[in-house]
Amino acid sequence: MPTTLPIFSVLILLNVVVSVYLERKISAFIQDRLGPMEVGKWGLLQLVADLFKLIQKEDIVPAAADRWLFLLAPFVIFVAIFAGFAVLPLSPDWFGSTANVGVFFLMTVISVDVIGILMAGWGSNNKYALLGSVRAVAQIVSYEVPLGLSILCVVVTCQSLDLQEISFQQSIFSNTPNYLFGLKATGIDLTQTGGILTWNILRNPSLLIVYVIFFIATLAEANRAPFDLPEGESELIGGFNTEYSGMRWALLFLSEYAMMLLVAFLGAILFLGSWSSPFPNVGALRLADWTTGSPGTWAGNLWGVFWLVSKAGAAILVQMWVRWTFPRLRIDQLMYLCWKVLTPFALVLFMISAIWKLL
Amino acid sequence: MEFIDRIFSTQSLFWFLSFLTILSALMVVTSKSPVYSVLYLILTFFCLSGHYIILNAQFLAFVNIIVYAGAIMVLFLFVIMFLNMKEDEAETSPTLIRTLATGTAIVLGVTLVLAFSTVKVAAFNPMAFDSQVGMVKNLGSVLFREYLLPFELASVLFLIAMVGAVMLGRREAGDRHF
Numbered sequence: 001m002p003t004t005l006p007i008f009s010v011l012i013l014l015n016v017v018v019s020v021y022l023e024r025k026i027s028a029f030i031q032d033r034l035g036p037m038e039v040g041k042w043g044l045l046q047l048v049a050d051l052f053k054l055i056q057k058e059d060i061v062p063a064a065a066d067r068w069l070f071l072l073a074p075f076v077i078f079v080a081i082f083a084g085f086a087v088l089p090l091s092p093d094w095f096g097s098t099a100n101v102g103v104f105f106l107m108t109v110i111s112v113d114v115i116g117i118l119m120a121g122w123g124s125n126n127k128y129a130l131l132g133s134v135r136a137v138a139q140i141v142s143y144e145v146p147l148g149l150s151i152l153c154v155v156v157t158c159q160s161l162d163l164q165e166i167s168f169q170q171s172i173f174s175n176t177p178n179y180l181f182g183l184k185a186t187g188i189d190l191t192q193t194g195g196i197l198t199w200n201i202l203r204n205p206s207l208l209i210v211y212v213i214f215f216i217a218t219l220a221e222a223n224r225a226p227f228d229l230p231e232g233e234s235e236l237i238g239g240f241n242t243e244y245s246g247m248r249w250a251l252l253f254l255s256e257y258a259m260m261l262l263v264a265f266l267g268a269i270l271f272l273g274s275w276s277s278p279f280p281n282v283g284a285l286r287l288a289d290w291t292t293g294s295p296g297t298w299a300g301n302l303w304g305v306f307w308l309v310s311k312a313g314a315a316i317l318v319q320m321w322v323r324w325t326f327p328r329l330r331i332d333q334l335m336y337l338c339w340k341v342l343t344p345f346a347l348v349l350f351m352i353s354a355i356w357k358l359l
Numbered sequence: 360m361e362f363i364d365r366i367f368s369t370q371s372l373f374w375f376l377s378f379l380t381i382l383s384a385l386m387v388v389t390s391k392s393p394v395y396s397v398l399y400l401i402l403t404f405f406c407l408s409g410h411y412i413i414l415n416a417q418f419l420a421f422v423n424i425i426v427y428a429g430a431i432m433v434l435f436l437f438v439i440m441f442l443n444m445k446e447d448e449a450e451t452s453p454t455l456i457r458t459l460a461t462g463t464a465i466v467l468g469v470t471l472v473l474a475f476s477t478v479k480v481a482a483f484n485p486m487a488f489d490s491q492v493g494m495v496k497n498l499g500s501v502l503f504r505e506y507l508l509p510f511e512l513a514s515v516l517f518l519i520a521m522v523g524a525v526m527l528g529r530r531e532a533g534d535r536h537f
Contacts, residue, residue: 100495104422107421112424112429114433115432118433134440141430339524343525
């Protein structure tokens, strides 16, 4: 019985509470406003008030909607995304499913999410909802290509599809020697040094650019601005969730934030050293050892969870920063970016990663 | 505890999945709405993936979902959602469709029965069975050793198809950039 799933379900809920407040405050900061200030000190109780409002709201099913699809869709979306958390590790000694195709499983999650969105859009029997869901699906299916290619770059570097194995390779517990920039020719063995120097972005420097592609593709997968065309308030009212109200709408919202968290975790695990500490051991200063603890102990688990969650949190903050900085793209610009910019670059970088591994 | 173990045993999972597979496959055929048919077909693929997982073929299970449930069925749903089925129904005569469908079903059924009666299924030896045969590592080594050429040819073909599709959408001289 994997014990990580209860932790992740608590994390998902906590993430919504913290992120919604932060999103409002950060957007306010970026736009030089104050944000919510009325409910509680600094508007801290705003979300509680919003939740009370949502719970009281009536769960309306439109008369012309396809009742079953409409009612079922939010659950399909949420279950699909929640299932993705099953393969994520939390610390050296605390992990979920040991399926040896973990990364692949996460790609599966995204394609199931698509079916849920189509069910919601078609079931609503509303032109805005249908258009929004069609946009969402076209966008998600297209961006799966650069996303898959960027993940493949990491897989070819680590030679594994298991997220825990990928994590171990980037830590001081790696059982394969780690050299500076992944080049054996440099002769600098960093296996015992650890820290940021053995993260994937430095084990193979081209992965730094790959991480940018990965980040852009995951923004599109999570339907976040500047890729939030499926919602497009100005032309589509609210996209595939136009007709939803009350708790079902809250579930869709929860799924969106869970997806943000999932891709943030995935980025941290694949590129940013997973649960390992960013500080390297320098001579007598055993910074990496001090901030890692030994696997299997309480300290080891807590440090692991702390580093992984902070890295994911940082990624979510950048997602918000991007959202409130860039204007929304047009649909043809979106497709242009995906097929003519990101995909060719990802293909070239994939070749570079494969050659780098041979060096 | 024993009761829970029995519920989650491989055998009961197999029967449950098989029941669900056949039920959803029947619903594909009997559903009135084509959208429901496709959704039931997706459910059928999920059940089949469950069977693959029981057989310890994880990679195959997830590929099945990504390719069939994720990509091909979504394409089906797209097409069906955009065609207005109710208006098109009147144009084709139902009797013709029914005759053709019955004929095809009979031919297919006879072929299947004949095929099964002539093909001999290899005997199964549980002692010599390797439970790791479906793992991604073993699958990869088979693909890249015994079937290297066809595998590489297929992958290049897919890449060419993708690049070709992008080329078709390229900017012609005189088009606006954005």
